[in-house]
Amino acid sequence: MKDDLPTYADETLVAMIQGSDKHRDEAIQYVLKNWKHEVVAFLNRQGANKEEVEFILEEAIVVFDRHIRNRTYREESSLKTFLISICKQIFRNKERWRKSEKSLTSLEGITTNTTTDETTLTQIYSREVATFVQKILAALSLRCQGLLRLYMLSFTNREIKEQMDMPSENAVGNALFECRQKFRQLCEKSPLFKKIIQELLGNE
């Protein structure tokens, strides 16, 4: 499988992840295909079991992608080392998992089972919140869903215009604002929204 892919330098991968949806997907697939074995071997050496490895890898890719898109990757190490360090951090971040377990309990009213695996709970938590937003997104048009997704991936209005074949950057801005308004109205109608704000933002 590796033979079918070209070899990308770190700079190229960064540019791809920060670029169009297609290039980002290609870069992440490249990372998975070429580095997954090393990441898995590292996590196995750390003592992570199979389920933890799957979970950590997924989360690490998300964090890795976020740092690169938000330009917070400092290029002090190679991308592969960066990905492995994220995995290490997630694996060791037991505190975060405990917090997530607590959050899930307060959010969904589920009695915490102390013997339940923490990693699983973290995963359920993020999916539950995402399910809430997905329900709201589903009430929006496909165009709005696409616009909001690209906006959240830090695409500029110009890039969104090209990707979604829209007439102008102004049109993108206006459409985005309308979609945000609709999204906000739908969120505010849900009784869960206040709880989720509390959960996501804490008492700031």
Next chain:
Amino acid sequence: MNNDDHLLTLKIDAYIKGQLSDVEHQKFENDMRTDAKLVECVRTQRAELALLDLIAEEDLRQKVRKWSAQMGKDDNNPPKPWWRHPLSILAFLGGIVVLVFIFFPKKTTTNPAIQVSPNTEKTDTTQSTPTSNNLPKIDTTNKVDPSTQNAKKPIAAIENAPFKNDLLAFVEDMNRTTERGNTTTDPLPTSSGSAISIAMQFIQNQNFTPARNLLKGINPQSVNYADAQFLLATIDYLQNKPKMAAKSFKILSEMDGYIRKEPSAYYWAISLVANGQTTEAKKILVQIAADTEHPKHDAATVLLKSL
């Protein structure tokens, strides 16, 4: 749409994302100190962005899950060297078996019983010479064991089969057009097509056992299945099992779409002749002879006259 709301939304986004200049940032925070409504707007918008971010991330998570699944279950283990991979080992052993059959196509004749068979002296004298020096001396006067006599039967059958040339020529013709199995919608065209091709070579070299094993392994869902059944019937015929051959050729003749393009019905008839069922064979041959478009029309007419 309220233009002020739009501008405020953009400004709050820029504030949350840290995209304001120091001066703008300071001014915005001063405004927040005196405007409780603005503080609430910022808080709501921060939550909104966090939720949207989760959606964007969930999208990526699902993709990662899908891609990981596509890469296979074994990806959770570090890669094994090729020689430790079961498929590589099988391929390696398969390669050795193929090489053995290529270089020693009549290896079975090293069986002393076959070498001494009076029916196979033509092939045995030529085939066994190079290796016979390394073999223990065989007493050619020994009586042949009945079980080993059966082992030489295939070759004897070929020598005596009345229509073997015709069948072997047809197999050779199939071999030349192997690609027909690879141009179809066969789910595994390459593997089953290759199996057919290799099996045909085995048949031509009179190595029936590996050919039979290869052909039996072809999936009934494969479009090469009919060809495989045809070749298995051919092997039965060449191995002097006309009854079984007739049965298989009959099934093939009755298969939809097969009778028109392949001469299975004719071979069904000659298998019946070999099995002594001349009357039944004649009935089939009459039908073929009446069909001027049948590929075996002429051969059937000639055979019918001779019966």
